[in-house]
Amino acid sequence: MIYMLEDEEGIRNFVIYALRSSGMEAEGFETPSALREAMSEELPELLLLDRMLPEEDGLDVLKNLRSAPETRKLPVIMLTAKGTELDKVEGLDSGADDYIAKPFGTMELISRIKALLRRASDAPAESEKLEAGGLCVYPSRHEVIADGTMVTLTLKEYDLLLMLLRHQGEVFSRESLLREIWGYDFAGESRTVDVHIRTLRQKLGSCGEVIQTIRGVGYKAGDGAVD
Incomplete structure (x- = not known):
């Protein structure tokens, strides 16, 4: 299951439709509180996260996820209109696994999601050296x-x-x-x-x-x- 936190309904519906058409299970959420409620019931395999959101900034959402043991290693891709180099560095340094600036191509997004899911499936054992x-x-x-x-x-x-x-x-x-x-x-x-x-x-x-x-x-x- 892939979750998407995006307050713009048009973008959210378009991405969810594209993911489902590619054979992926996906659900979208408008607010951080709605996402948290859903995650209390089921954790996703990957999260697509906008930065400019109602209630709180996407970076704060990301930092909270990284501070919680159950979501510390959750794969996260930031999708945001803030696309300067400084914005990307800030997002990656805050714990994002990937950062994609809007507007983005659907095929590129799906390719990056698949690549990140592949890497996540190869998660190392605690003793690996x-x-x-x-x-x-x-x-x-x-x-x-x-x-x-x-x-x-x-x-x-x-x-x-x-x-x-x-x-x-x-x-x-x-x-x-x-x-x-x-x-x-x-x-x-x-x-x-x-x-x-x-x-x-x-x-x-x-x-x-x-x-x-x-x-x-x-x-x-x-x-x-x-x-």
């Missing part, structure tokens, strides 16, 4: 430690690292990483992956050598120096 060289990642705690030092990553940097480490030795093309991590295909946007890989390596320091470039193909995690 991923290692490569001097790099350790604890998915259940969302912690990355490089040569004994805690490293702070953005959501996409973390998702990239997690995918590569969980499939060490497997080569991923830029297009496949864009599809799996960002949840959609954009022709000519593969440079987005290169930029994130570069900043990821910089933050990991010497442990960045774990991420190898496969010329003409993409990237993999393994031993040895980067190209």
Whole structure:
């Protein structure tokens, strides 16, 4: 079940219709209080969350969800007219798993929902630990430690690292990483992956050598120096 908190009836009805037409169960709510009442009866698999709402701001709704044990890991995509870079950073830093600015394409939205649900279904066990060289990642705690030092990553940097480490030795093309991590295909946007890989390596320091470039193909995690 997917819930949507959106006070504009036209947008809410359109998205719910699109989701149901794609074979998903979906329900829409106009106010945070209506959403909370529904969630007291049944928790959704994913929440689509507007930011500018009656009763309270969407970021406050998100922060309350992240502070409650039963909804701490609930996948949340923010759908909002506030689409500046600062707005997106604020939303992601508040705990959103993805951030989509209005207006948005229905196919892109559904693709991102499916990608996020796939990642959520692969939720790590509490004891899971991923290692490569001097790099350790604890998915259940969302912690990355490089040569004994805690490293702070953005959501996409973390998702990239997690995918590569969980499939060490497997080569991923830029297009496949864009599809799996960002949840959609954009022709000519593969440079987005290169930029994130570069900043990821910089933050990991010497442990960045774990991420190898496969010329003409993409990237993999393994031993040895980067190209």
